Amino acid sequence: MNDWLRPLLDFIFPPRCVHCGQLGAYLCARCRAEAPRIGPDICIRCGNPLTTRGLCQRCQHHPPESLQGIRGVCFYKGPIAKSLRALKYHGQQALAPILATYLIDYMRAHPHHFDALVPVPLHPEKRAERGFNQSELLAASVARALQIPLQTQWLQRIRYTRPQAKLSRSQRLQNVVAAFAPAPGLKLKNQSILIIDDVATTGATLQACAQALEQAGATEIWALTVARAHITATQTSQDPVDAFLIEETPQA
Numbered sequence: 001m002n003d004w005l006r007p008l009l010d011f012i013f014p015p016r017c018v019h020c021g022q023l024g025a026y027l028c029a030r031c032r033a034e035a036p037r038i039g040p041d042i043c044i045r046c047g048n049p050l051t052t053r054g055l056c057q058r059c060q061h062h063p064p065e066s067l068q069g070i071r072g073v074c075f076y077k078g079p080i081a082k083s084l085r086a087l088k089y090h091g092q093q094a095l096a097p098i099l100a101t102y103l104i105d106y107m108r109a110h111p112h113h114f115d116a117l118v119p120v121p122l123h124p125e126k127r128a129e130r131g132f133n134q135s136e137l138l139a140a141s142v143a144r145a146l147q148i149p150l151q152t153q154w155l156q157r158i159r160y161t162r163p164q165a166k167l168s169r170s171q172r173l174q175n176v177v178a179a180f181a182p183a184p185g186l187k188l189k190n191q192s193i194l195i196i197d198d199v200a201t202t203g204a205t206l207q208a209c210a211q212a213l214e215q216a217g218a219t220e221i222w223a224l225t226v227a228r229a230h231i232t233a234t235q236t237s238q239d240p241v242d243a244f245l246i247e248e249t250p251q252a
Contacts (some may be wrong), residue, residue, distance in 0.1 A: 007059055008089060012099065015200050018086045018095070019079035027098050031079035035102070036227055038072055046203050047071045047228060067211035067221055070203045071104040072228025081178050084198050088134045098142030099226050104195065106224065107146060114222075116151040120197040121180070123157045138226065141195035153189070154216070155209055156181050180209050182216035192220040201229040 017028040029214035042049050043056035045063045048072040050056060057252075064070065074080045083099055086092040127133055136152055143150035159179040183189075195209050206223040213221055 009181075015094070018092065019082050024095050025098075026086075026092065027079060032098070032101075033054050034078065036075040036077060038075060042071075046215055047200070049228070053211075064203055064207045064210070066214045067207055067223055070200055070206055070223045070225070071106070072200055072225045073106045074227050076199055076201075076227040076229040084134075084227060088130075089199060092129065093132060094139060096137035096143045099122070100138045100145070103138065103142050103224060104145045104228050107142070112222075114148055114194045115191045116149045116154070116193055118151050118155050118193055118195050118213065120195060120205060121152070122159045123159070126157075130179050135197045138198060142196065148194075148243075154183050154186055154246065155212055156183060159195075179219045182212050182214040186216040188213060188216040188218040191218045193218045193222070195223040197225045198227040199225065199227045199229060 002185045014023050015026045015251075016023055017025055017031055019031040020028060020029045021128075022030075038047075038049055041051060041053050041218070043059050044053065045055060046060040048056055059143075070172065075122075083095050087099065089097040117139045119133060119139040120129065139152075140151055143154070157179060158181045193213055193215075195206055197206060200206055200223070203223070206225075210221045
């Protein structure tokens with residue numbers, strides 16, 4: 001939808017909050033504030049919430065090798081879950097810039113240089129069916145706000161896959177094997193890349209994307225999502241590395 005047309009339609013048909021139904025915004029200020037944030041007690045590699053900051057048991061033995069780390073801003077519940085479903089499955093694209101503010105605020109609180117933002121791509125058939133890529137919409141808002149180049153052609157989804165939400169962890173990992181590839185001839189030597197997606201659960205999709213970018217020569221790859229679906233994992237404490245998103249930025 002054209003940007004100039006949105007205010008007119010909102011005036012004629014006032015938006016309602018997708019979570020509480022209040023008139024005036026697609027996600028009202030109260031529901032935005034109530035979105036449950038993920039705190040500092042996470043696995044420093046896969047980003048899964050823990051009781052104490054450190055390495056989860058899985059990442060001690062099978063870390064996401066191509067990724068420096070995965071981070072999610074909010075838990076996948078309440079207004080965040082409902083908003084992401086409305087965006088992804090009901091075509092409410094006006095929610096994308098609202099949800100992107102969580103990513104923008106997080107990146108401002110954890111400054112790090114990135115050469116490019118890369119959204120998780122959809123298979124061409126899925127994109128044609130949906131009409132848009134929600135990850136690309138989120139990444140575009142972040143790119144505009146933070147002046148980071150957005151690269152939507154660097155990563156390609158070359159194999160149609162089953163929806164990850166319906167699969168177990170082992171099935172998710174197998175489902176995305178060889179599903180992504182770098183653009184032909186892409187050279188990313190010494191590039192620092194941030195992959196953007198809407199939700200992470202096991203991180204299998206993000207790891208598969210990172211592997212493809214690593215094949216093209218990227219040397220530092222992180223992933224950031226609006227939400228993180230909690231999975232149970234045990235951990236042992238480790239001294240965290242002083243790197244992007246590893247240490248919380250002290251509050252003023």
